[in-house]
Amino acid sequence: MQTLGYKDLVKESCYLNGEWISSPERLVIHNPATGAIIASVPKLGAAETRDAIAAANLAGLTWRALSGNQRAIILRRWFDLVILHSDVLAQILTEEMGKPLAEAKAEIAYGASYIEWFSEEAKRIYGDVIPATQSDQRLLVIKQPVGVVAAITPWNFPSAMLARKLAPALAAGCTVVAKPAEQTPLSALALAVLAEQAGIPKGVLNIITGDPVAIGGELTRNPLVKKITFTGSTEIGRLLLRQSADTVKRVSMELGGNAPFIVFEDADLDAAVDGALASKHRNAGQTCVCTNRFYVHDLIYDAFVAKLRAKVEALRVGNGLNLEVEQGPLIDEAAVSKVEAHISDAVAKGAIVVLGGKRHALGGTFFQPTILSNVTPAMKIATEETFGPVAPIFRFSSEADVVSQANASEYGLASYFYTRDIGRVWRVAEAIEAGMVGINTGIISTEVAPFGGIKQSGYGREGSKYGINDYLEIKYLCIAGI
Ligand code: ADP
Numbered sequence: 001m002q003t004l005g006y007k008d009l010v011k012e013s014c015y016l017n018g019e020w021i022s023s024p025e026r027l028v029i030h031n032p033a034t035g036a037i038i039a040s041v042p043k044l045g046a047a048e049t050r051d052a053i054a055a056a057n058l059a060g061l062t063w064r065a066l067s068g069n070q071r072a073i074i075l076r077r078w079f080d081l082v083i084l085h086s087d088v089l090a091q092i093l094t095e096e097m098g099k100p101l102a103e104a105k106a107e108i109a110y111g112a113s114y115i116e117w118f119s120e121e122a123k124r125i126y127g128d129v130i131p132a133t134q135s136d137q138r139l140l141v142i143k144q145p146v147g148v149v150a151a152i153t154p155w156n157f158p159s160a161m162l163a164r165k166l167a168p169a170l171a172a173g174c175t176v177v178a179k180p181a182e183q184t185p186l187s188a189l190a191l192a193v194l195a196e197q198a199g200i201p202k203g204v205l206n207i208i209t210g211d212p213v214a215i216g217g218e219l220t221r222n223p224l225v226k227k228i229t230f231t232g233s234t235e236i237g238r239l240l241l242r243q244s245a246d247t248v249k250r251v252s253m254e255l256g257g258n259a260p261f262i263v264f265e266d267a268d269l270d271a272a273v274d275g276a277l278a279s280k281h282r283n284a285g286q287t288c289v290c291t292n293r294f295y296v297h298d299l300i301y302d303a304f305v306a307k308l309r310a311k312v313e314a315l316r317v318g319n320g321l322n323l324e325v326e327q328g329p330l331i332d333e334a335a336v337s338k339v340e341a342h343i344s345d346a347v348a349k350g351a352i353v354v355l356g357g358k359r360h361a362l363g364g365t366f367f368q369p370t371i372l373s374n375v376t377p378a379m380k381i382a383t384e385e386t387f388g389p390v391a392p393i394f395r396f397s398s399e400a401d402v403v404s405q406a407n408a409s410e411y412g413l414a415s416y417f418y419t420r421d422i423g424r425v426w427r428v429a430e431a432i433e434a435g436m437v438g439i440n441t442g443i444i445s446t447e448v449a450p451f452g453g454i455k456q457s458g459y460g461r462e463g464s465k466y467g468i469n470d471y472l473e474i475k476y477l478c479i480a481g482i
Contacts, residue, residue, distance in 0.1 A: 004193065006088050011189035014042050014209055017055035018202020021048070027182050027209060032098040032329045032365055033319040041185045044210035049177065049218035052206040056148045056175040057224045059203025064145045064173035068122040075119035075171060078198035082112040082163075082191070089190055091321070093159055096184045098328035098365075099283050100320040111163030111191075113447040114463060121468050122171035138479045143472040145173030146250055147226035150219035152212075152240070154232045155331055156286045158184035161231045162191060164451075164462045166205065169229070172471035177206045177219065181232075183331060185209040220244045227251065227471070231288075234411070234456050252460025252470045254288070254452060256385045257413030260406035261291040261442070262428070264399070265299045267418035268440070273307045275442030276391065279416055281315060281369060282443075284327050285389040286335070288457075289414035289436070289445065292385055293375075294393040295402050301395050305373055308391065309355050312369045317360050329365040330388060336365050339388035346372055346379040346392060356389075383409060399424065407433045412455035416442055435461075 013020040023042035031038050063071070082089065090104035099107070128141040151165040162178060169176050180188035185207075192207045208215060219225055220243035227250040230240055234255040244251055261279060263272045279291045296304045320328035330336050336359065343357055356368030367389055375381065375392040382392075396402040406415065415434035419425060429437050435453040438444040445451060450461035460470045 003084060004088070004197070006091065009085065009088055009190040009193055010039055010092060010186055011193055012039050012041055014044060014048070015189065015192040015196070015205070015207045016048065016052045017059075017206065018196070027185070029096055029183070029186060031095050032331055033321070035364060038095050039186060041189065041209040044208050045214035046218040048210070049208055049215045050222065052177045052208050053148060053218070053222050053224050055203040056177050056206055059201060060145070060148060060173075060175040063175055063201065063204045066173070068125055068171070071171060071173065072119045072122040074199050075115055075122065075167065078195050078200065079112050079115040079119060081194040081198055082108065082115060085194060086112070089159060089187065092190055093187045094320040094328070096186045097155060097158055098320055098331065100325045100328055101323060103283060104320065107157055107160045110445065110447070111157075111160035114160070114164045114167040117447040117463065118167035118171035118468065121168070121465070125172065125468065125472065134480075136480060136482050138482060140477040140479070142475050142477065144475055146471050146473055147174060148224050149174045149176045149227045149229060149471065150225045151176055151178040152216060152219070152228070152230045152232065153178065153180050153188070155181035155184040156283060156288075158187035159191060162188050165229045165231075166191070168462070168468045169471045170200070170204065172468055174227070174471050175204045177208060177225070179208055179212070179215050179219065182209070182212060216240065217243065220249070221247060223247045225249060229460070229470070230254065237458060252462075253458030254460065254462065255413075255456065255458040256411055257288045257290075257453065257457055258292045258383065258385050258409045258411040259289055259414040259416065259434075260293045260295060260432075261415075262295045262402055262406060262417035263297060263300065263304055264417065264419040264421070264424065265297040266420050267300070268420065269300060269303060269307065271440060272418040273304065273311060275416065275418065275438070275440070276308055277311050277442070279438070279442030280391050281312065281327060281389055284330055284367070286331065286387050288385075290387075291391070291416060291442070293382060293406075294391055295396050295405060296393055298395055298397045301393070305354060305371065305393055309371055312355055312371055312391065315369045317366055317369065318362065327369060327389060330367055332365060335387060336367055339367055339386060339390055342381045342384065342386045342388075343370065343372065343390060346375060346381050349376065349379050351375050351379060351392065377405065377408065385411070399428070403428060403431045407431075410456040411453070413453035413457035414438065414444065
């Protein structure tokens with residue numbers, strides 16, 4: 001097929017039952033780096049959501065009846081198309097979200113890797129044969145698609161967070177109604193354009209944009225929806241859980257994090273500084289696995305702060321479309337206010353601003369890469385997710401104490417630590433309360449490993465051989481009279 005261009009992929013309509021539909025009421029999409037209007041998308045509500053759910057329910061009858069291999073062929077085609085169009089998809093992503101173009105390209109490749117992975121997993125949905133307790137019986141387990149899935153995704157990874165849900169759902173034989181974040185719907189709609197080109201049948205994938213409360217209300221209360229998969233804040237996750245309770249839906253929740261990053265006294269300091277930079281400053285600190293709290297051993301504290309300062313000071317801030325830029329703007333004014341509030345609270349309680357601390361001279365929602373030292377557990381930044389380019393550095397002197405500080409959080413998503421002591425690797429990895437642990441690395445996400453949290457960071461896993469189970473029901477067959 002011919003490669004599609006920017007104009008073909010920036011869709012200003014929603015994808016519902018294989019049709020592109022519009023509406024007079026619009027959501028306007030801005031480029032956070034410039035404030036310019038990029039496009040507008042329909043502002044739809046409960047009625048259109050109901051239609052999309054009905055379409056997905058109907059389409060599910062034929063989609064689930066295909067063999068895993070047949071679904072795999074279509075998903076593979078979709079993966080190929082995403083890769084073929086990755087440059088344009090990355091441009092759209094940077095324009096609507098602000099992250100540097102290199103990060104946007106990495107996100108497209110990362111999201112696509114889930115489509116590839118689950119296209120392969122579609123062929124490997126195994127059942128089981130259980131040895132029976134009676135000789136005239138045979139006991140079997142089969143796995144079947146959950147049914148209609150509602151996916152609600154955030155703005156910080158507008159392409160990958162959706163791909164990470166769509167790929168396993170479609171591979172399992174589920175159909176989907178997805179609602180992207182209102183700030184960043186264009187990446188989601190562009191994925192749908194390519195899904196349509198790949199031959200995903202009408203009604204199997206529906207993307208609906210508009211009022212989150214109305215759409216979310218219908219998605220959670222409609223009994224035809226069998227599962228909610230959500231990535232976003234813990235606060236909205238709790239709300240969706242409550243709303244889903246009446247119809248007892250299955251749920252996967254990938255919620256907030258408050259990742260600790262511990263540097264022990266025996267760590268490779270330069271490697272730890274590189275890992276710190278990668279895990280903190282990616283996406284301007286706006287990822288749920290970004291480090292929120294650095295704990296550095298007393299003996300190496302000053303050296304770590306000095307080395308990190310040198311690296312962070314060199315970060316180039318600006319419009320992500322400029323290839324030199326390493327940190328884009330924050331998503332919106334509310335994000336900047338939260339960062340400012342965390343910094344001023346910390347400073348009022350004795351933190352020292354080592355670097356940055358203010359809005360960037362570029363204006364808008366640009367913020368200076370910031371480092372705070374002398375940070376203590378009494379500060380807001382210790383317990384709340386900042387979601388910005390601020391590295392608060394705590395001091396510690398004992399392993400037991402730092403593990404207990406790291407665990408003093410309602411969240412349990414990602415965590416990181418640096419040490420060269422193999423005994424400590426095991427002790428700390430086992431003691432830390434997190435769904436994911438990076439040991440001597442600040443970057444851990446990959447489609448082949450299970451991504452997800454514990455505690456109030458949610459439940460369910462995305463990616464890996466475990467990921468497809470979130471979209472499958474287990475059915476037990478007892479055959480008697482043999
Ligand atoms: P953030 O604070 O990072 O924007 P949110 O949890 O508010 O995170 O948003 C994540 C997703 O949840 C977005 O798609 C948003 O539109 C959606 N959302 C927000 N409020 C609701 C709601 N009441 N019902 C359903 N979805 C919602």
